[in-house]
Amino acid sequence: MANLESLQQAVISGKRKDAxxxxxxxxxxxxxxxxxINGCLIxxxxxxxxxxxxxxxxxxxxxxxxxxxxxxxDLLKPLIQxxxxxxxxTVVIGTVFGDLHDIGKNLVRLLLESSGFQVIxxxxxxxxxxFVEAARAHxxxxxxxxxxxxxxxxxxxxxxxxxxxxxxSSRLKVICGGAALTPKFVLETCGADAYAKDAAEAVKxxxxxxxxx
Amino acid sequence: MATVLFHPFEKTxxxxxAQTILQLAQRLGLPLESACGGRKVCGKCKxxxxxxxxxxxxxxxxxxxxxxxxxxxxxxxxxxxxxxxxAVVRIPEESLSRRQVILTSGAGYRVPVRLRPGVHPHxxxxxxxxxxxxxxxxxxxxxxxxxxYGLGELVFxxxxxxxxxxxxxxxxxxxxxxxxxxxxxxxxxxDSDGSAFGIAFDIGTTTVVGYLMDxxxxxxxxxxxxxxxxTAFGADVVSxxxxxxEEPDGLERLRSGIVGCLNGLVAEACAEAGMEAxxxxxxxxxxxxxxxxxxxxxxxxxxxxxxxxxxxxxAQDVKAxxxxxxxxxxxxxHLLPLKAGxxxxxxxxCVLATGLRRSEIPTLLLDLGTNGxxxxxxxxxxxxxxxxxxxxxxxxxxxFGMRAAPGAIExxxxxPATLEVSVQTxxxxxxxxxxxxxxxxxxxxxxxxxxxxxxxxxxxxLRSPRLRRGGEGWEFVLAWASGTALRQDIVVTRKDVSExxxxxxxxxxxxxxxxEMFGAPFRRVLLAGACGNYMDPRDALAIGLIPENPxxxxxxxxxxxxxxxxxxxxxxKKRKEAERIIRSMEYQELAGLSRFSELFLxxxxxxxxxxxxxxxxxxx
Numbered sequence: 018m019a020n021l022e023s024l025q026q027a028v029i030s031g032k033r034k035d036a037x038x039x040x041x042x043x044x045x046x047x048x049x050x051x052x053x054i055n056g057c058l059i060x061x062x063x064x065x066x067x068x069x070x071x072x073x074x075x076x077x078x079x080x081x082x083x084x085x086x087x088x089x090x091d092l093l094k095p096l097i098q099x100x101x102x103x104x105x106x107t108v109v110i111g112t113v114f115g116d117l118h119d120i121g122k123n124l125v126r127l128l129l130e131s132s133g134f135q136v137i138x139x140x141x142x143x144x145x146x147x148f149v150e151a152a153r154a155h156x157x158x159x160x161x162x163x164x165x166x167x168x169x170x171x172x173x174x175x176x177x178x179x180x181x182x183x184x185x186s187s188r189l190k191v192i193c194g195g196a197a198l199t200p201k202f203v204l205e206t207c208g209a210d211a212y213a214k215d216a217a218e219a220v221k222x223x224x225x226x227x228x229x230x
Numbered sequence: 231m232a233t234v235l236f237h238p239f240e241k242t243x244x245x246x247x248a249q250t251i252l253q254l255a256q257r258l259g260l261p262l263e264s265a266c267g268g269r270k271v272c273g274k275c276k277x278x279x280x281x282x283x284x285x286x287x288x289x290x291x292x293x294x295x296x297x298x299x300x301x302x303x304x305x306x307x308x309x310x311x312x313x314x315x316x317a318v319v320r321i322p323e324e325s326l327s328r329r330q331v332i333l334t335s336g337a338g339y340r341v342p343v344r345l346r347p348g349v350h351p352h353x354x355x356x357x358x359x360x361x362x363x364x365x366x367x368x369x370x371x372x373x374x375x376x377x378x379y380g381l382g383e384l385v386f387x388x389x390x391x392x393x394x395x396x397x398x399x400x401x402x403x404x405x406x407x408x409x410x411x412x413x414x415x416x417x418x419x420x421d422s423d424g425s426a427f428g429i430a431f432d433i434g435t436t437t438v439v440g441y442l443m444d445x446x447x448x449x450x451x452x453x454x455x456x457x458x459x460x461t462a463f464g465a466d467v468v469s470x471x472x473x474x475x476e477e478p479d480g481l482e483r484l485r486s487g488i489v490g491c492l493n494g495l496v497a498e499a500c501a502e503a504g505m506e507a508x509x510x511x512x513x514x515x516x517x518x519x520x521x522x523x524x525x526x527x528x529x530x531x532x533x534x535x536x537x538x539x540x541x542x543x544x545a546q547d548v549k550a551x552x553x554x555x556x557x558x559x560x561x562x563x564h565l566l567p568l569k570a571g572x573x574x575x576x577x578x579x580c581v582l583a584t585g586l587r588r589s590e591i592p593t594l595l596l597d598l599g600t601n602g603x604x605x606x607x608x609x610x611x612x613x614x615x616x617x618x619x620x621x622x623x624x625x626x627x628x629x630f631g632m633r634a635a636p637g638a639i640e641x642x643x644x645x646p647a648t649l650e651v652s653v654q655t656x657x658x659x660x661x662x663x664x665x666x667x668x669x670x671x672x673x674x675x676x677x678x679x680x681x682x683x684x685x686x687x688x689x690x691x692l693r694s695p696r697l698r699r700g701g702e703g704w705e706f707v708l709a710w711a712s713g714t715a716l717r718q719d720i721v722v723t724r725k726d727v728s729e730x731x732x733x734x735x736x737x738x739x740x741x742x743x744x745x746e747m748f749g750a751p752f753r754r755v756l757l758a759g760a761c762g763n764y765m766d767p768r769d770a771l772a773i774g775l776i777p778e779n780p781x782x783x784x785x786x787x788x789x790x791x792x793x794x795x796x797x798x799x800x801x802x803k804k805r806k807e808a809e810r811i812i813r814s815m816e817y818q819e820l821a822g823l824s825r826f827s828e829l830f831l832x833x834x835x836x837x838x839x840x841x842x843x844x845x846x847x848x849x850x
Contacts, residue, residue: 030685031685071703072703072724074687074724075686075724075725075728076732077686077731077732078686078687080831081685081831084831115534116535117536117819118821119821119827140822141536141821141822167468167469167472168468168472168475168531169535
C-alpha cells in the first residue's frame with residue numbers, strides 16, 4: 018500500500034528520488050493523480066511554508082523541497098485529464114525591468130504551479146508594457162512583480178501604474194514582492210493590492226486574493 | 231692590454247684603448263647606475279677602485295666636487311675614469327641599478343616586477359642666457375634635454391613652467407626634469423636627486439589601501455589603509471548607487487568622500503616616509519566598477535540595471551589635480567581598465583598580479599567578497615564572471631558577523647566526540663564576533679562533527695548544552711558569554727548556516743560553470759582578498775565553496791588587487807597587459823542562465839556531511 022504519509026515526508030525533507038519513487042508507486046497502485054496532489058503534495062507544501070515562517074527552515078531547504086515537489090508534479094501532470102484539471106486562477110509573474118534576479122520568482126512559480134494555479138512566467142527584466150499585454154492576452158486574475166534591487170523602485174511603480182490604468186485593471190489583482198520592497202512602498206506609494214516579503218508569503222497571499230474566483 | 235675585474239660580479243674584461251669604467255661595465259652588462267647615461271651630469275655612477283697596477287689619472291674637478299672625502303676611500307665616478315692597466319673595481323650597493331624588484335605580500339606570495347615606471351628623471355645642465363641670442367628659460371631647458379638625452383618634442387605642464395625661472399637660477403648647476411612617457415615634463419627639481427615617488431591605490435568597497443613606492447628602486451616606503459568613508463551611505467555598492475538616484479548631490483558626496491580618503495592616505499604615507507606629498511609624481515588606482523565610477527564622478531545608476539553597462543571600460547590617465555587628488559600638482563592618476571559592471575579593475579589587477587595570462591596550468595582565481603568575482607583559465611583562454619555571493623564572507627547577514635578586526639573569531643575547532651569548542655581570534659583578544667574566515671571555519675567544523683547535516687539543518691538528536699533552540703531557531707554556541715567581550719553567548723544560528731549556504735553555492739556554481747565552459751578541470755586555485763587569505767583551504771572544500779578537483783593546489787594570494795596596482799605603477803608595460811586582458815578575457819553573465827540556476831540549487835548541500843553517506847544520492 019502506497020504510503021502517502023511517507024511521500025509527504027519525503028517532499029518536506031527534500032528527498033527527491035524517494036519522493037518520485039513513492040509518487041510512481043502510488044500511481045501504479047491506482048491512486049488518483051489529482052488526489053495525490055491535493056491530498057499529499059499541497060499539504061506538504063503548506064507545511065514547508067509554515068516551517069519557513071516559523072524559521073525552522075530557510076531559503077536553501079525551501080528550494081530543495083520545492084524542487085522535489087516539482088519533480089513529483091511533473092510526473093503526475095501528464096496523467097491528469099484536461100477536464101479534471103482544476104485551475105485556481107491564472108497568474109502572470111516576472112521580475113521588473115532592469116533586474117535579472119529570478120530565484121525568488123522561480124520559487125513562486127514552482128509553488129503556485131504545484132498548488133494548482135496556471136502560471137505565465139515572463140522571465141526577468143520585463144518592461145511594464147509587457148506585463149499589461151500578457152495580463153490581457155491570458156485573461157489573468159493576478160500579476161505578481163518581483164524586485165530585488167532598490168534601484169528597481171521606479172520600475173515597480175511604473176508597472177503597477179500601467180496595470181491599474183489599463184483596460185484589464187478591473188478584474189486584476191497586483192502583488193509585489195522581493196527583498197528590496199517594503200509594505201509601505203508597495204501598498205501606499207504604488208497602490209498595489211498586496212505585498213509579500215518572500216515566496217512563501219506570496220503564495221499564501223495569492224491564494225487568499227484569488228479564493229473567490 | 232689590461233684586465234679589469236669587477237666585484238661583486240666576478241666578471242673580467244679586457245681593454246686595449248682608454249675606456250671609462252662605465253663603458254667597460256656596460257659592455258659586460260653590469261647593472262651600474264647611470265641616470266644621465268654617461269653624460270657626466272648625474273654623479274650616480276660611483277665605483278671603488280680597489281686595486282690598480284698603475285696610478286689612475288687625477289680626478290676631474292667635477293669628480294672632486296661630487297665625491298669629496300669619498301676620494302680618499304678609492305671612490306671615482308665611472309663615467310670620468312679611464313683605465314689603461316690591470317685593475318679591480320667594486321660597484322658598491324648604492325650604485326647598483328634596480329631593474330628587477332620583488333614585491334612582498336603578507337601571504338608570502340612574491341611577485342617579480344621589472345622596474346619601468348612611467349616617470350623618469352633627467353638631470354641636465356642648462357646653458358646660461360646670453361645677450362646676443364635670446365632664448366627663453368624653457369627653450370634652453372628643452373635644448374639641454376634634447377642635446378643630453380635626445381628627447382624630442384616635449385610638452386610642459388603649465389604648473390611646471392612656473393617653477394622654471396627660479397630653479398634655473400637657484401645656484402646649483404644641475405636641474406632634474408621628470409618626464410612622463412617621454413613626452414611631458416611633469417616636474418622640475420633642483421640638483422640631481424632623481425627620486426620620484428608614486429602611490430598605488432586599491433579602492434575597496436569597505437577598505438582603501440595606499441602603497442607609497444620609490445619609483446627609482448621599486449621599494450615600498452609606506453603602506454596605509456583606511457575605512458572607505460562611503461560606507462556611511464551604505465555598506466554595499468547598490469545602496470550607494472541608490473543614493474545617486476535619490477539625492478541630487480548624492481554622487482558628489484560619494485565622490486568627495488573617496489577623494490578625501492585618498493588624500494588622507496597620501497598625507498599619512500608621506501608623513502611616515504618623511505617626505506612631502508608633492509614628490510609623489512604618479513598614482514595608480516584599482517577597484518570595482520562602482521568605486522571607479524564614483525572616484526571619477528561618473529553616474530553609476532545604469533550599473534544597477536540589466537544589462538549593467540559601465541560608462542567606460544578603457545584605462546584612464548587623468549591629471550591628479552582634475553580629481554582633487556593632492557599629490558604633485560602636475561602628476562597623473564592612472565586608472566586601470568575594467569571589464570564589466572561587476573568585474574572591475576580590481577579583478578584585472580588580480581589577474582596581473584597572479585600572472586594568469588601566462589600560466590600553463592588551468593587556474594581558478596577567486597576574489598571573495600560581496601560580489602565574488604571568479605576568473606578561470608590559463609594562457610590559452612580566460613573566462614570571468616561575478617556571483618552575487620552576498621556579504622556572508624565579510625560577516626554580513628550573520629548574527630554575530632563582523633569584518634576582520636581585533637577580537638573577530640577567525641578559526642574554530644570542534645572536538646567531534648565531546649562537541650567542545652575552541653576558538654582563535656584576531657590578535658588573540660576575547661571574542662566580539664565572527665569574521666568571514668571564522669564563519670567558514672565554524673560551519674566546516676560543524677559539518678565535520680555531525681552538528682550540521684547535508685541540507686544545512688542541525689542534527690536535533692545530538693545532546694549538548696551548546697546545541698539549543700534560541701530566539702530565532704536552532705543555534706550552536708561557539709563561545710559562552712563569560713569568555714567573550716560582549717556579555718552574550720556567541721552563537722552560529724541555523725539562519726547563519728543558510729546564509730553561508732547561499733553564498734558558497736553561488737561561488738561553487740559560478741566556478742563550476744566557468745570550468746564547464748573552459749572545458750578542462752582547474753589544477754590550481756588562487757584565493758584573493760582578506761577572507762581568501764586567512765581561510766583554511768580544507769574548510770573551503772569541506773563546505774563545498776570550491777569544486778573538488780583532487781590534486782588541485784589551493785593557495786592564498788593576499789591582496790592581489792593591491793599588488794596589481796603596484797605592478798602597474800612600477801612597470802608601465804603592465805598597463806598594456808591590463809588592456810590586453812580586458813580585450814581577450816571573456817565575461818559570462820550568470821543571471822538568467824538556467825545552467826547557473828541548476829548548479830546553484832545542487833550546490834546548496836553540504837556533501838561531506840554525516841548523513842550524506844547514509845542516504846547515498848537520495849537528494850539527487
